[in-house]
Amino acid sequence: MTIEEQKYTDIMKEDLLKNVKDKCESGYRLVQIGCGKFGDIFEINYSFEKEYSFENLRIKTTEGEKVPSISDIYWGSFIYENEIHDLFGVEVTGINLDFKGNLIRTTVKAPFNVKNVTKVKPEKKETAEKKTEDN
Amino acid sequence: MSRRIVVPFGPQHPVLPEPIHLDLVLEDEHVIEAIPSIGYVHRGLEKLVEKRDFKDFVYIAERICGICSFIHSVGYCQGIENIMDIEVPKRAQYLRTIWSEYSRLHSHLLWLGLFADSMGFENLFMNSWRIREKILDAMEETTGGRVIQGSCKVGGVRRDISDSKLKDMVKDLDILSSDIEDLCHVFFDDDTVIHRTKGVGVISKEAAYSLGAVGPTARGSGVSTDIRKTGYVAYADLDFSPVVETGGDCYARCAVRARELLQSVDIIKQAVDAVPSGDIDVKVKGNPDGEYFSRVEQPRGECLHYIKANGKKNILRERVRTPTTANIPALVKMLGGCEMADVPVIVLSIDPCIGCAER
Numbered sequence: 001m002t003i004e005e006q007k008y009t010d011i012m013k014e015d016l017l018k019n020v021k022d023k024c025e026s027g028y029r030l031v032q033i034g035c036g037k038f039g040d041i042f043e044i045n046y047s048f049e050k051e052y053s054f055e056n057l058r059i060k061t062t063e064g065e066k067v068p069s070i071s072d073i074y075w076g077s078f079i080y081e082n083e084i085h086d087l088f089g090v091e092v093t094g095i096n097l098d099f100k101g102n103l104i105r106t107t108v109k110a111p112f113n114v115k116n117v118t119k120v121k122p123e124k125k126e127t128a129e130k131k132t133e134d135n
Numbered sequence: 136m137s138r139r140i141v142v143p144f145g146p147q148h149p150v151l152p153e154p155i156h157l158d159l160v161l162e163d164e165h166v167i168e169a170i171p172s173i174g175y176v177h178r179g180l181e182k183l184v185e186k187r188d189f190k191d192f193v194y195i196a197e198r199i200c201g202i203c204s205f206i207h208s209v210g211y212c213q214g215i216e217n218i219m220d221i222e223v224p225k226r227a228q229y230l231r232t233i234w235s236e237y238s239r240l241h242s243h244l245l246w247l248g249l250f251a252d253s254m255g256f257e258n259l260f261m262n263s264w265r266i267r268e269k270i271l272d273a274m275e276e277t278t279g280g281r282v283i284q285g286s287c288k289v290g291g292v293r294r295d296i297s298d299s300k301l302k303d304m305v306k307d308l309d310i311l312s313s314d315i316e317d318l319c320h321v322f323f324d325d326d327t328v329i330h331r332t333k334g335v336g337v338i339s340k341e342a343a344y345s346l347g348a349v350g351p352t353a354r355g356s357g358v359s360t361d362i363r364k365t366g367y368v369a370y371a372d373l374d375f376s377p378v379v380e381t382g383g384d385c386y387a388r389c390a391v392r393a394r395e396l397l398q399s400v401d402i403i404k405q406a407v408d409a410v411p412s413g414d415i416d417v418k419v420k421g422n423p424d425g426e427y428f429s430r431v432e433q434p435r436g437e438c439l440h441y442i443k444a445n446g447k448k449n450i451l452r453e454r455v456r457t458p459t460t461a462n463i464p465a466l467v468k469m470l471g472g473c474e475m476a477d478v479p480v481i482v483l484s485i486d487p488c489i490g491c492a493e494r
Contacts, residue, residue: 006428029344031456034456045441047428074347076347076465105174
């Protein structure tokens with residue numbers, strides 16, 4: 001079994017741009033930006049690679065906090081930052097190509113930030129409410 | 136100065152197999168800027184991980200894409216296996232390698248056909264798909280499925296291939312190689328193909344790298360990157376080098392894929408020669424607890440499965456970054472400055488899989 005070495009560096013949100021700039025100047029390629037919600041915390045991983053050496057910067061944030069965009073450093077990051085905004089509702093400020101919630105259009109807003117993604121249709125909701133009243 | 140107009144391109148367009156929308160800002164026939172939009176086929180597959188047993192999620196991971204389905208399952212299983220410290224039997228690793236390369240053959244042949252179709256070269260399109268049928272037949276004979284194989288599982292593979300069948304597969308590939316070479320010659324030397332692809336949609340090596348392009352899109356610009364070189368499954372035991380072209384145009388991206396067909400045949404032959412006997416799976420006990428970034432090389436480029444689990448049967452987070460997502464910024468740059476008539480060919484040249492990208 002080949003195990004690729006996994007390197008994570010936890011950093012403060014305030015230090016994100018400086019650390020990302022360092023990566024860019026050292027010749028790293030941006031592999032991806034990925035978000036996950038664990039409890040009340042959003043964990044955002046910024047993955048980089050240089051000559052098959054794979055490294056990650058990790059920041060943590062909470063609901064309502066803003067995260068700076070790295071698109072001034074890595075132009076192509078807009079695709080990941082818009083995705084994080086649309087799926088998790090995390091506000092990313094200063095994106096070079098900001099779709100304002102229209103990159104991934106979903107019926108339920110920020111579907112990865114809610115417990116239940118099943119949207120009840122209005123007529124069904126009315127029927128359910130009526131049944132509750134009758135009972 | 137010419138008047139600027141915005142022409143919508145897609146999501147429904149004869150050349151697009153999947154829905155992507157581009158707002159093309161034009162001056163006469165010249166594209167000044169292209170603004171992409173996706174979001175027509177988002178399925179929320181990553182969210183399903185919270186409701187499925189981690190062993191069953193392989194079936195969903197495989198359905199992220201209908202072309203590189205097998206390699207998605209390898210990426211997911213590899214992530215879980217690394218978290219759980221499962222030693223997958225060598226034979227299973229070789230079988231995964233063989234099926235992965237068959238997937239690459241089938242994907243590249245499909246793409247070459249679609250690319251020929253985007254240029255209006257119907258005969259070349261049909262020839263590419265004629266060869267692809269034989270690859271799909273081999274997939275069906277060995278896994279039971281032409282597109283969705285269902286053969287990879289956490290801890291190994293579900294099906295074995297007998298040694299005699301492996302030898303037959305190599306014989307078939309030998310016959311197929313000459314057909315593939317003939318096909319490659321058309322893509323390399325035909326005037327129509329050269330006219331429509333050379334110098335079109337150029338992206339420099341530096342731009343491809345800094346924009347995070349992957350797979351044939353990056354290699355066509357001279358970036359020598361191929362995640363198979365990290366040595367996952369059985370690639371560490373096999374001898375190959377990334378196929379690199381330096382033109383940075385549609386022709387170079389096409390040439391990379393065409394040359395990779397013959398490389399895949401060679402890798403399969405090496406794997407069949409070296410495949411060890413033994414078990415094809417191990418029993419998996421317990422649940423995963425930890426996290427892992429699993430990277431695999433799909434036909435379209437590097438794919439990443441990030442898995443985080445907390446010791447329960449439902450894992451906490453599965454994040455998939457597909458190659459098309461990574462290639463969209465490079466596509467936007469390629470389109471700037473091109474002619475309107477070249478847009479379909481340039482869009483096709485990154486081999487976009489939007490269903491994959493949106494998951």
